[in-house]
Ligand code: FEO
Ligand code: CA
């Protein structure tokens with residue numbers, strides 16, 4: 001649910017609080033050019049000077065190709081055309097079926113979903129806004145199985161709800177209340193529709209379905225009891241009335257991207273959680289303007305901030321009061337109020353999907369920010385484990401976590417999965433990325449050992465807990481590179497290179513003004529205006545995909561090289577500065593978001609969450625066979641300033657795709673984003689999620705189904721009613737082949 005709008009429209013999914021003054025690429029570039037005395041010199045000279053020193057990773061042989069099976073052609077399907085139809089469209093020879101939609105029951109005793117706004121008991125139903133998703137195969141005796149292809153558990157994120165004017169209006173018969181206070185009954189339903197679900201799926205006589213009576217099924221909601229793990233456990237920053245010892249919190253919220261650990265647990269990333277909290281209008285002074293105010297502002301909560309749903313207004317009960325992130329009590333430590341409650345959100349959360357009796361754990365060492373996916377580097381016995389992560393807000397950072405414990409093969413199938421999580425995820429190092437203009441990069445450790453952090457004037461870090469809880473501020477302190485909204489990351493199983501989607505950034509300008517606009521730089525090099533009807537969309541409206549190759553130390557390396565794999569663009573856009581990847585009509589896309597490499601085929605699946613190109617096409621999924629860092633060349637993008645002077649940005653661009661290395665595979669229904677992807681280990685069954693079809697429906701039109709912008713999946717024959725529903729679909733190939741062949 002991402003808008004490009006630069007206007008004052010409130011979008012709780014598009015927070016933008018990085019006004020830190022750490023250098024952007026532009027200033028790195030300017031300093032460099034200035035040293036060479038070339039800043040306002042001739043474009044050609046500047047380009048040559050930089051090109052001459054641009055570090056590019058060595059191009060290797062053919063060891064990084066995906067592997068087709070005998071007789072198989074990967075990306076052999078016919079590309080799907082762009083579409084505005086209210087339908088899921090897949091290539092000829094494929095079938096897509098809905099199996100798990102908002103409200104579907106997870107217990108034998110839960111009533112069937114009516115889809116008219118009267119349904120309740122969401123604790124025992126599929127939540128809303130299906131997002132990231134992982135597959136956990138089950139053997140016949142109900143154990144984790146790496147080889148099962150016909151029975152497994154899907155762990156599904158339920159990121160948010162379709163809402164307008166406070167209310168998740170499709171969940172309420174009349175659309176719900178649009179003013180404060182809101183009734184507790186509405187709030188309770190909405191809280192329960194957030195979080196994650198685990199649901200058993202099974203193939204019987206060739207047909208996939210969920211198992212409604214499965215004892216494995218369960219939900220975690222925005223109210224479930226969850227443990228704090230890692231450096232922030234028991235820290236003063238985590239003390240609340242609910243947990244005076246700072247060891248527990250309630251709920252996981254705005255669950256977006258996912259990950260799967262090498263030991264078989266589920267990781268869910270908490271993204272736009274800050275919007276659910278409210279702060280009193282005079283809370284800065286109530287806090288004595290201490291450093292907690294700095295933290296709250298950096299994480300998008302100025303005093304007086306209103307909450308997205310008004311969940312704090314349900315009554316005096318503690319479960320509503322917790323959403324008031326103000327200092328209200330007299331205690332010194334926060335044990336009598338919820339002034340610290342927001343510090344309990346914003347993590348990668350680990351869940352043992354096979355054992356719902358084990359408490360989920362917030363793995364705080366992986367940092368607190370607007371998390372998307374958690375992508376593991378390929379585990380190597382005797383080496384640390386590495387997790388790559390993005391912070392999705394305009395001008396935010398890319399991170400990695402490196403474990404202290406070295407990977408042991410025995411841990412791939414441990415007796416205690418959550419204890420294995422403790423071993424690898426609670427002790428390590430957190431790094432933030434800095435992308436240099438010469439194509440190199442650094443991973444900068446976020447710890448007090450770094451003088452830039454220990455001596456940072458903007459915030460006095462107390463300890464490692466303070467650093468991970470305030471990872472964004474630590475990133476500011478070390479001069480991390482501000483990116484165009486880092487969404488999912490993925491690791492290419494063929495060569496270990498890391499792919500990172502950068503979905504878009506409406507704040508890039510050739511001549512930035514104010515504290516949030518940025519000039520283009522080497523790793524975020526485009527600034528242009530795309531028209532959507534009569535609306536101008538400035539900045540980098542279509543996004544790009546960056547990739548990195550670690551230095552010789554592998555996952556533990558502190559240096560890397562990078563290039564830009566692909567630029568999103570309309571096929572008809574200018575190839576010089578916009579459609580740099582020369583995308584054709586069968587390949588063009590905007591706002592890449594989800595990114596998952598198939599462990600079976602090696603195909604890189606790219607999913608979009610776009611608002612820029614949606615006048616021409618609904619959101620989509622593409623299949624890609626990528627190359628490697630350095631397989632293309634350097635490129636200079638030349639921009640003209642108002643006074644006629646030039647700003648040149650040199651970047652590294654991957655080899656342009658061909659019809660056989662990038663192809664559109666799927667287009668979704670109206671108003672949806674495509675997200676989440678997992679497969680059975682044979683690559684023959686794929687599950688993906690259709691999130692928020694009908695998103696732009698107005699609350700006022702709840703009584704008139706003809707005015708819903710989508711009626712999917714009812715119009716595809718799934719379930720009652722006409723209200724649109726987020727849902728998991730299963731994709732198979734009619735000839736039984738692998739998906740993407
Ligand atoms: Fe939940 Fe940044 O997408
Ligand atoms: Ca356009």
Ligand code: CA
Nearest residue numbers: 256487593594
């Ligand atoms: Ca996303």
Ligand code: CA
Nearest residue numbers: 002503593609
């Ligand atoms: Ca997005």
